[in-house]
Amino acid sequence: MTKYKIIYDQKSCIGAGECEALSKELWKMNTKGKAELKGAKLNETTGKYELEIDEAEAKKQNLVVGSCPVGCIKIEKTN
């Protein structure tokens, strides 16, 4: 089964909150006005957060990707 990865650049987040509005199960605004991607791990090399998801979740998260005004959320295939 195809696996996907959300790659989230928190440094570029402007706190618009679209991600949380569309997907409370994976996104939450923190007290610093940045979105947190629940369960994600920080990639020390890239400085971005990463979370593996399945195909069904990737379909849902495509909406989130499209709604982020600064484009700081990406989805990649991992195999």
Ligand code: SF4
């Ligand atoms: S939609 Fe983008 S800019 Fe807005 S809070 Fe989420 S990650 Fe940040």
